[in-house]
Amino acid sequence: MPNQLMGKEVDLAINGDFHRGFAVNLKIRQHGDKIAGVPGRLPPYPELQEHYNHWQALYRNLDEVLKTLPLKRNAIPTNSSDALPGCQEAADLLTEKFQQWLRSAEFSPIETTFRNTLSPEEEIWVLLETDNPKLLRFPWNLWGLRADFPKTEIGVASPSFRAVGNPSAPKDKVKIMAILGDEVADSDVEALKRVSDCEVKWLVQPQPKELDGPLWEEQWDMLFFAGHSWSLDDDRKGEIKLSRQVSLSISDLRIHLQKAIGQGLQLAIFNSCDGLGLAYQLAAGEDLHLPYTIVMRENLPKQLAPKWLDYFVQEFTGGKSLPGAVGEARKRLQSLEANFPCASWLLVICQNPAAAPLTWDTLRGIESGIKWREVCQQALANQRRLTTNPLTAGDGLEFEVNDVYVPLGLMERKKQPKPQPDVSPERGSQLYEKKA
Secondary structure, eight states: OOOSSSSEEEEEEEEEETTTEEEEEEEEEETTEEEEEEEEEEOOOHHHHHHHHHHHHHHHTTHHHHTTOOSSTTOOOSSOTTHHHHHHHHHHHHHHHHHHHHTSGGGHHHHHHHHHHOOTTSOEEEEEEESOHHHHTSOGGGOGGGGTOTTEEEEEEOSOOOOOSOOOOOOSSEEEEEEEOTTOOGGGGHHHHTOTTEEEEEEESOOGGGGHHHHHHSOOSEEEEESEEEEETTTTEEEEESSSSOEEEGGGGHHHHHHHHHTTOOEEEEESSOOHHHHHIIIIITTOOOSEEEEESSOOOTTHHHHHHHHHHHHHHTTOOHHHHHHHHHHHHHTTTTTSTTGGGOEEEEEOTTSOOOOHHHHTTOOOOOOHHHHHHHHHHHHTEEOOOTTTTTTTOOEEHHHHHHHHTOSOOOOOOOOOOOOOHHHHHHTTSOOO
């Protein structure tokens, strides 16, 4: 279904591996219609994966250091030693190599078509579809062209997808099932508690059997989890920790989640670590094809969990599209990167390509259609411009319709009745009399 809330949609299919290279295909759509497309490639670069692995090891070693850091920007950590600078240096090197790879000559047709077709002023939603889970680990928000297209947000998708679920019926409140795992404080979910037009069912460190009834018998718009999670099997599987003793995988809940999705579940948010395995299982991995999932690429520092959620909820409930709200939250996380390196890399939107665009209103069953007034005004403005006059071609001159038609006397005029002479019946009959 066309995304009616973003300016343009970009489908970026990338398939292959770092040893043989990747085949790339770009398609740009507006209101569901394809308006541009081009193939390309990304060359082999196995060293890039090594750069990522090096950064990842240093980042994950920061866990103990980050637990004690304040949120205040530029506050001086007392126990960081060389851990923070070392991680930042590895991040800078990874960024440099990643951007260099995306500037390769074989990939240039992709970027050229992007730049020539899209405008920096419009919202752009890029959906990266790939069969390589390692590619999803990379911080695609660092793609160099985003500096010139600041309203661009990049999500990920599985090449295998299908449409699921039914549109929600209009309702006053969004229904949220919130599962709180181990070591979750009230402050971690304060952002959800402040939203007035939502109804939340809180399940605190539940046993697996306590999820059965709510998931099976009730209709939900959103599933929310806060706590600990991790990915396994090369990001093909994910688990969440319900309590200190109990963990659960998506496959354990497959039948119940399938039921919930069929009844209208559209969004799952995992405010927890390392969630790409969870996202994969909720998409193609367990054949669930949930419309939208938000997860973290890597470990999520505890101090950031409530912050990003607060930023996101403000924007999402305020009317922004899901990609737009995540994009704003990502920008605000950048201000915390002095103490929390790469915080803006963490957020990932995973979308079912068949899903309808998502806003807070659509979760409530209120359709947010095309802004026809804006579309028509722009179309009319374009039609009024005359830029192909052969007499002025190459001079940079433009004319409006009135500028040309008025001097030529071609403007539409109201048809006036032709004046008739005042002829009486008697006078008319005399016209046919023979003259002497």
